[in-house]
Amino acid sequence: MDRSAELVASGVVGEQTLVLNVRTGTYLTLSGAGPRLWQLRQTHGDAGAVRLASAEYGVREELVRVDLDRMLTLVATLRVRPDRVRWSPPRATSLRRIGRVPPRSWPTLAGTLCLAAAVEVGLRRLSLPRLAALAGMRLVFDAEGFPAQSPVAGGGLTQPQRRRVWATDRVYARWPFGDTCLRRALVLGFHLRRDRPRLRIGASVGLPASSVGAPSDRETAQIAAHAWVETPRATLLALHGFESLTTPAGEQRPS
């Protein structure tokens, strides 16, 4: 079977199984016997999943093996067709507001602007683990951390770090290519790289349609994905209700 299908994180979101292939950068959902096969292979491996599913469903092992192989191949290879870059030109009012920023904050703002541009290119050219590594982050998929309610250790962000967080917010509030948590998380991770930040991605259901992709699709609109940043000092972009996607290994290393 195609072992590249291992480069994925997954989670049960409502009644659906959501899969994120971090190498191809695609979200997928499983249906039919897919969620059960996925669950079984995470704990029993591929051979065990085939054997157990065959017994559960009362079908031949060979049939299950072929279907599982096909499913894993799809998970590993399905990609979103590259789209034309969509962007909205900044409004004149946005430019005027930038002009009101105190001069002492201009260097931080300019640096964050360059960083956001680099992230924009990286999102189109690199795999997510590679981009996270370049931003000084580890992409982590385990069951720990937010929202595990663990106390945040450390003394909070330093003043320079807060200024960079502020700059990130200012830049993305007017970013012409889209203000998304993943973009913000990557920039914040770079700003806080000395604290060895961790990038997490989780999913939830039931958020307003404005928080999710493709709101015209009812099934899609029920699933929202979210990226956030954890450091020993603070959790940034925290949003209650999201649970981290997981992999058996717990971490995706860049390749």
Add this chain to the structure above:
Amino acid sequence: MTQTEGESTPQPYEPPQVKLLGAVTDVTLAKPGIFFDMPHSAQGNSVPPALGAPGTVS
């Protein structure tokens, strides 16, 4: 204790299907605004800090 019929009936086998939801850049876009929990916060990570609380930005 009684057992319902539904609990003992195995689900019929349906071939697994994979649906492409979207690209990570398009789907991962919940927008909480930037805030961060302050250390030793009584609310832990679960509750966003109040507007204008120390350590928050709008």
